[in-house]
Amino acid sequence: MQEFKMLINGKLVNARSGKTYPVINPATEEIVTHLPLGSEEEVNMAVEAAKNAFPVWSKMPVAERCRLVKEIASAIRANAEELGRLDILDHGTPAKTAFFMAMGSAGNLDFSAETARTMMSEMIPASGNTLTYTRREPVGVVALITPWNAPLMMICDKLGSLLATGNTCVIKPPSIDSLEALKLAEIISTIGLPPGTVNIITGPGGLVGNALSKHPDVNMVAFTGSCETGKIIIENAASTVKKMGMELGGKNPYIVLEDADLDVAVGKIVISQYMNTGMICAAPGRIYVHESLYDEFVKRFVERSKTIIAGDPNDEKTFMGPVVSAEHRDKVEGLIKSGIDEGATLMLGGKRPTEPPLNRGYYILPTVFADVTPDMKIYREEIFGPVACIIKFTSEDEVIKAANDNVFGLCAAVYTKNVSKGIRFANELQAGTVWVNEWLAASTDLPWGGYQE
Template sequence: MQTYKMWIDGEWVDADSGETFRTYNPATGEVVAEVPRAGLSDVDKAVAAARKALPAWRKKSQAERSEVVARIAAAVREHAGELAEMEIAEHGACAWHAPLMMGFAAGNLDLAAAGARTCTGLVLPPAPSKGDTPGAGPSTVAYMQREPVGVCALITPWNVPSLLISSKIGPALATGNTCVLKPPSLNSGIGLKWAEILAGLDLPPGVVNVITGPGATIGEALASHPGVDLVSFTGSSEVGKAIIAASSETVKTLIMELGGKNPAIVLEDADVEAAAKELCAIAFENVGQNCAQPSRMYVQEKVYDRFVKAFVAAAEDIKVGLPADKDTVMGPVVSAAQRDGIERYIRSALDEGATLATGGGRPADPALQNGFFVMPTVFTDVTEDMTITREEVFGPVVGIHRFTTDEQVLAAANDSVFGLCASVWTKDYARGLRMVGELQAGTVWINQHMNLAPETPWGGFKESGLAKEGGVIGAEGYTQLKLVYLKHL
């Protein structure tokens, strides 16, 4: 078991209360780390440290901030093995998956470092006023400049810990903000491992602070804190709404990447077997604990049976095992509570009339009995009113729906409170692009799903979130525009 402290104002500290809590290996149930349980006074200290560091940090040049973020990227690469081991132990990430996430995390930081030097404003040539017509005065130029928002509360999820830490810390620092990072309780050790890496880089005290504890206490305290100017949160829509409500008293800038219930539409002219194989791999990657997971499969009637056969065969071929084993494709879900919730969804699908095509239970392997495992689960004969269609399961559960016409499937795909992403599988690109125009989702792929370039913005419609993360557009979310009018004398 590893014991950690929090990182506040450039110092390692315990919680004021002295309280701690433990994190666990989801594959074995063994204790991984003991971390401080922060309280409200610890939040106050972290926010005060970030506020104290803000004036000097925001005055750093773009080149200086870029160099710092580039050093963080290099440090992540240097310590990638340690971070990957922590993700395997504390999150249950597979041995093949965790190193990939470290590479992606470093790539996010590379992009943020580059973006720090290209985030620009605009110069406007305003028309002069004439009579009652609004406009600028004579000899006037107007320009917009981007400035840091201020102190950022960065609240990250447990499903891809390092990836989401990098996607928030990088642009926040690069654009001149200071921050308080609150990693998830379930894998707080990973967040404090990041703190150790950051502490080794001699950043100015208070520029980054890392605190750990229950989201219901310190997450809400950060969201409502008058010293916090921006909240960037990734997690469920339910918790996101609570953060929005908590932040409303002080009207903060919000970046919210929330839940998804994402449709994949397979048309009759698609390469059916290839689509089934690829969608199956994506649906069960990270044990289905991805906000972009394609969990609603809509397959045209003519090719439905072929798709189901190929998809089920691919699901049954997935090797479920201990995440440290190199041949394991799918490990455990993150906690017993998460497993129990997934199993409730499975029971509800059966009770509501869906047909279980494969999975639905826990693995029989005795070596896995102490972990939080659920087999890849596929339901057919799924309808729009079923719970697994309406709600985000966030686990290895997929429902396969039939459809006949384009109009029918578009109506079904859009009949959701979520609007994060979708995909269309077809050889008729004109037809696919027509569907893209109708789908209510922040990202739509054709003949692929969940391929994400760090240069592109990510975010959803409806209850899937506010604003974007990633790329230049995502970095701009950590800035505010100031309009300046200058009159030449």
């Protein structure tokens, strides 16, 4: 088995206790390797290292910091095949996607480095002989607690900007798929950053994540994950009044208006529904279709869903791999059962594959529910799996009200041939991002935020 170590104070280390935990391949249910089981002791060591590194790193010229961030990006590109292989092993990401996720992560670091070099202080007009200007300063030690649905990408989304602007950090990657993070630890250990600038600790969120978010020497917590965990972290961080950046759940409305191009709508929404096995915060959670198109849309959506190839992530033909863990599969299957029990019409899937080799692994076949109504659990709760929920609507006012009647407001999409309608929905939908005739048209240089939870 390949050995992986944590990164603390510039050194690759095992847990002081010697304890480890297994990493499971979600496509085969086999143990891939064992990782160090970090504890509060490692958290304290890592935070102290980051705190000690901060004066050195923050005073380094911004051009030099950005050069080192770009070196990390270059090293990720050089190791993209290995990082992709690890993504396949512990997350089940299809091969055709895994390599590009690594390359995209490097691109995020490059963008952050280039942006930080051009961040300017602002002169503010003042009266008399007074000179007033703003100065951008780093926060200090930042805890990054990242999710399992895109393990390397979610680290690099935050890592580049925080390093380039002079912060140091402790990264707590998801325990179930930390292989890429620990490969990143190896890469960073060779770059020449001041020891302690970046620290990476593996272990359960209830232990490592809690200790980090409560630690008095952590100045900011940046978290991406579920609302339930996010609320715990907010409570922990509030005890020392930390700065926080939180990206939590989504139950995104995708709306097909009566004048939509059905080929475009079906094609885009099917891909968005099953990409990364539905484990994307921007995936459609509620698909609203105008009554005049409803039957035809459902028919086409089901037929297109049948073409989605679920299979071995190592196979280049595979579009959809397994969900990430047995626990998550149980959660998704529980929501599928609730949809059936509450009266939604199961049009496709709703079960595991039965034929070898897919009868092993945490697979769920593409699943489509029609006739979903607001009183159903699958309508209200984030599923985070390959499950489509299709809802009929009659008027634009009705669907705008329904789409906004949810605790989540991350993103939304509307499909229409009418520019004015597209603009109206973009204005009235309570979502941080609204796409028109598109999905996940996002890039590093665009803002990403939302409403409510």
